[in-house]
Amino acid sequence: MRVRFTAIRSPDATYRTLGWLCLVVGINQLGFGSIVPIVPTFARSFGVSQAAAGLVISVYGLGRLLFDLPMGGLAERVGRRKIIIIGEVVTAVGSLLCAVAGTFPLLILFRFIGGIGAATVLTGAQVVLADITMPQTRARMMNIYQAIFLCAVGIGPSLGGVVADAFGTPAPFYAFGFLSLLAAVVCFLRVPETRHLAIARAADAKQPAMAMGQALRMLLRQRGFLLIGLVTFVQYFARTGALFNLVPIIGHDRLAISASATGAALSIASLMNFATIPLSTIMMHRWGRRGAIIPGTIVCGAAFACLAVAFHYPIYLAGMFLWGLGGGVGGSAPAAYAADMAPPGANGVTMGIYLTLADAGYVVGPFLLGWISDRAGAGTALFITAGLFAVAVTFFALFAPETVHGRNHRTPKEIAVAAD
Secondary structure, X not given: OHHHHHHHOOHHHHHHHHHHHHHHHHHHHHHHHHHOOOHHHHHHOOOOOHHHHHHHHHHHHHHHHHHHHHHHHHHHHHOHHHHHHHHHHHHXXXXXXXXXXXXXXXXXXHHHXXXXXXXXXXXXXXXHHHHHOOHHHHHHHHHHHHHXXXXXXXXXXXXXXXXXXXXXXXXXXXHHHHHHHHHXXXXXXXXXXXXXXXXXXXXXXXXXXXXXXXXXXXXXXXXXXXXXXXXXXXXXXXXXXXXXXXXXXXXXXXXXXXXXXXXXXXXXXXXXXXXXXXXXXXXXXXXXXXXXXXXXXXXXXXXXXXXXXXXXXXXXXXXXXXXXXXXXXXXXXXXXXXXHOOOOOOHHHHHXXXXXXXXXXXXXXXXXXXXXXXXXXXXXXXXXXXXXXXXHHHHHHHHOOOOEEOOEEOOHHHHHHHHO
């Protein structure tokens, strides 16, 4: 088994798998990014409040939240490749239906379907990444994935803004549906199955693969896993509740800028994420996962404090720049931190529960911040978001153990002992 494990983990095969996975997720996220500038205004076109418009984003997150863990468990049973393909098809169906939704309740339903597809795709992709990486290479390879992911999301809003201005607000939903189907075809043709890698790793280490319930209990007893879940919860809360919901509305209502200008600002943030990914890799190599997570989270909080007082477009752009910088510095460090803690043979469960904690923020953020915005203004909602970053990074800095110090990897058992 050891010889076979070495063979299937050859660098060429690993990077080929990573490359095709990045292409699939990049195509998917190009489509997702294209709808970001228009979702709040499209929802408002049905004559609903800002809180209700936030619900359109929240329900997408609810689909992800409810299906992250089940899809992680399904990936352990039927394989990663199959669920990614199914997820792309479901995403396409949900997006195309959103484009033709005639009523607000139908839009809510179709966005929920899209969220199920997103949970399936992104959980499958994260499990593949956990399968093909080792602790020593995880930061570099996850950051390559993160770079492609963010580059696609960064280009998407500009593309979506132009498409919406030229062909109408629903048009980016059609584009997202087409791109999701294209991603499904690429995955079917090129992405290999990787479930056997996790099985082989457990056998190579002479450790039996844990059952789902046992792995869950172990993870939820680890202070570090719960705290990285808190940090990622706040990141998703801010991304969907503030960045995707309030920031476009500020651009439209407060600054009176076009969908294209809003999309350009969002693209600046994502492209700044992309540009600083190498810095994140260096920081994790030198100072471990915490060395990237802590400063990245601080800068993200500062970004929303800046956006709260953005009454002119240059300040708006400065806030987006800081968000991009903070997200890039943090990079894939939270996902790498979670993957480091995976029990033997439980990559699917680990990444599933990690994304479940994260997507709880996806669900809560848009509606809650929309509600606060309706009553106290968007600036207040953004200051509250900045405060949540401060709370999360303080708890993480004080109580979360490191998982990797430079090149010295700590096993999940060692991490659990340290956390206790």
